[in-house]
Amino acid sequence: MSDTPSRDFIRQIIQDDLESGKHDEIVTRFPPEPNGYLHIGHVMSICLNFGVAEENNGRTFLRLDDTNPGKESKEYVDAIKRDVHWLGFDWGDRLTHASDYFEQLYESALRLIELGCAYVDSLSADEIRDYRGTLTEAGRNSPYRDRGVEENRDLFRRMRAGEFGDGEHVLRAKIDMSSPNMNLRDPAIYRIRHIPHQNAGDEWCIYPMYDFAHGLSDAYEHITHSLCTLEFEDHRPLYDWFLDQLEPPHRPRQIEFSRLNLAFTVTSKRKLNTLVDEGIVSGWDDPRMPTIAGMRRRGYPVAALREFVTRAGVTKKDKLIEMGALENCVRETLGDTAERRMAVLKPLKVVLTNYPDDKVEMMQAMNHPAKPELGTREMPFSREVWIERDDFMEEAPRKFFRLKPGGEVRLRFAYIIRCDEVIKDESGEVVELRCSYDPDTRSGTGSSDRKVKGTIHWVSCQHAIDAGVRLYDRLFTVANPNSADDIHAVLNPESLQTVDAKLEPALGALAAGQTVQFERLGYFCHDELDDSPTSRVFNRIVTLRDSWARLEKQAMQQQTQAL
Numbered sequence: 001m002s003d004t005p006s007r008d009f010i011r012q013i014i015q016d017d018l019e020s021g022k023h024d025e026i027v028t029r030f031p032p033e034p035n036g037y038l039h040i041g042h043v044m045s046i047c048l049n050f051g052v053a054e055e056n057n058g059r060t061f062l063r064l065d066d067t068n069p070g071k072e073s074k075e076y077v078d079a080i081k082r083d084v085h086w087l088g089f090d091w092g093d094r095l096t097h098a099s100d101y102f103e104q105l106y107e108s109a110l111r112l113i114e115l116g117c118a119y120v121d122s123l124s125a126d127e128i129r130d131y132r133g134t135l136t137e138a139g140r141n142s143p144y145r146d147r148g149v150e151e152n153r154d155l156f157r158r159m160r161a162g163e164f165g166d167g168e169h170v171l172r173a174k175i176d177m178s179s180p181n182m183n184l185r186d187p188a189i190y191r192i193r194h195i196p197h198q199n200a201g202d203e204w205c206i207y208p209m210y211d212f213a214h215g216l217s218d219a220y221e222h223i224t225h226s227l228c229t230l231e232f233e234d235h236r237p238l239y240d241w242f243l244d245q246l247e248p249p250h251r252p253r254q255i256e257f258s259r260l261n262l263a264f265t266v267t268s269k270r271k272l273n274t275l276v277d278e279g280i281v282s283g284w285d286d287p288r289m290p291t292i293a294g295m296r297r298r299g300y301p302v303a304a305l306r307e308f309v310t311r312a313g314v315t316k317k318d319k320l321i322e323m324g325a326l327e328n329c330v331r332e333t334l335g336d337t338a339e340r341r342m343a344v345l346k347p348l349k350v351v352l353t354n355y356p357d358d359k360v361e362m363m364q365a366m367n368h369p370a371k372p373e374l375g376t377r378e379m380p381f382s383r384e385v386w387i388e389r390d391d392f393m394e395e396a397p398r399k400f401f402r403l404k405p406g407g408e409v410r411l412r413f414a415y416i417i418r419c420d421e422v423i424k425d426e427s428g429e430v431v432e433l434r435c436s437y438d439p440d441t442r443s444g445t446g447s448s449d450r451k452v453k454g455t456i457h458w459v460s461c462q463h464a465i466d467a468g469v470r471l472y473d474r475l476f477t478v479a480n481p482n483s484a485d486d487i488h489a490v491l492n493p494e495s496l497q498t499v500d501a502k503l504e505p506a507l508g509a510l511a512a513g514q515t516v517q518f519e520r521l522g523y524f525c526h527d528e529l530d531d532s533p534t535s536r537v538f539n540r541i542v543t544l545r546d547s548w549a550r551l552e553k554q555a556m557q558q559q560t561q562a563l
């Protein structure tokens with residue numbers, strides 16, 4: 001795995017700024033709005049902002065961009081802090097909020113009024129929209145645009161004092177109603193909203209707009225490089241305009257990079273919110289969600305997420321990355337670290353007719369085939385064992401090397417068995433196999449060197465632990481659900497399947513949140529939240545092989561144009 005990210009265009013700019021002496025310390029910020037949980041796209045932004053600072057002995061602020069009360073909450077603030085920490089980044093004493101600067105921002109707005117660069121507009125929201133014009137048509141000046149400084153100052157103070165209702169007035173920057181860039185057509189910088197704020201309480205009834213608050217907060221924190229996604233490119237002239245007028249002692253520079261989009265999922269907080277609100281998923285941390293909380297619960301290791309965004313790279317080109325690329329990072333990380341265990345997901349009972357009724361043997365099972373230093377564990381073996389239903393076929397093709405009537409197979413770390421009899425219920429379903437074992441073939445110690453082609457996993461019936469195992473699939477049926485008109489129409493109804501599984505007893509000791517490989521089945525994580533006294537819950541993190549690769553590629557080709 002690569003540990004130093006290669007030099008992308010942002011890292012190059014930063015390097016140049018250090019070498020030219022423009023800056024001697026790099027200061028960045030990660031500025032989420034606390035209106036939802038962070039997702040895989042944010043992982044990219046977090047790793048970039050904290051990463052470039054770390055690489056240059058700089059500093060990073062975690063700034064909650066909370067200028068939009070009503071949609072924001074303490075729950076989201078707490079989740080954001082937990083998630084950034086979990087990814088391995090530390091903001092030290094640099095946890096800030098845009099709302100920490102409300103007083104300074106208010107003073108800056110007053111200053112703009114005094115400079116003749118801002119005015120209080122008393123048009124209604126509809127009128128303002130009407131006056132703004134269109135992409136092909138210039139806007140018109142508001143009749144209130146030429147209010148004098150005194151009047152503006154007085155009205156703005158009274159806006160703050162709560163003398164007016166929501167929408168009665170707004171403070172606007174006085175720029176250019178005929179600018180081809182709509183963002184420069186006298187954008188609103190303060191609006192009246194009589195609602196309390198999750199951090200500032202009910203101290204304010206006017207709130208600054210994002211564009212105004214963001215650049216100035218960057219300036220107050222001495223941010224050197226303000227890194228954001230491409231949709232803010234058209235806002236950069238406005239970002240710079242505020243700085244030009246107000247001339248703060250520190251001038252940050254905005255640089256845009258492309259968003260990371262992951263196929264077969266959505267990375268918009270609004271859409272993720274819909275999934276949660278409508279109960280389509282069990283919560284923000286449902287393991288199918290592309291949220292950091294969901295991926296953590298699913299069992300994705302931090303190292304895999306960080307490796308994934310490193311590979312995705314920082315560019316200016318929009319990209320839709322295959323889910324398989326993320327899953328490959330997860331597989332690579334877990335393949336090295338996860339211990340092996342046995343579990344049977346679709347159990348079929350095997351009775352070993354020639355094995356003594358009350359006998360139990362302890363089999364030595366390796367914890368990792370390539371890492372003897374991870375040691376062994378004991379697996380109890382007895383007369384009745386569970387095997388995987390799919391490992392038996394009654395009418396088997398010639399090349400089926402698992403169990404079939406009259407055929408032989410090795411039970412891993414145990415004996416070779418032969419299928420003598422198939423027991424069915426009234427409906428004809430196979431419910432049990434009667435087999436015999438060959439006592440000379442015990443793994444490691446057997447006197448016979450007899451070999452069979454197939455080896456399957458098993459769990460002793462009397463020692464098995466019951467578990468509900470959740471098997472996940474893509475949440476959506478199309479590669480780019482972001483572009484679907486109605487996300488309900490593209491939901492995958494089979495994204496979650498729960499099976500009643502049987503686990504080897506060693507899995508009873510596995511702590512919550514721990515990850516293992518169930519041999520031949522994939523990587524699984526013991527769920528922290530849903531265990532009951534009688535049953536454990538495991539989530540499948542990822543299968544062993546990418547069975548999706550071909551299908552997914554096809555779907556992606558059809559859909560990338562839709563971006």
Ligand code: ATP
Pocket residue numbers: 030031032033034040041042044045227228229258259260261267268269270
């Ligand atoms: P959403 O559309 O999900 O609401 P957002 O951009 O509004 O996302 P913010 O909380 O404002 O969410 O994002 C915080 C930071 O994360 C911003 O700097 C934003 O540019 C960055 N970011 C958000 N989504 C992505 C993404 N998909 N890829 C890379 N960076 C992202």
Ligand code: MG
Pocket residue numbers: 033
């Ligand atoms: Mg945003």
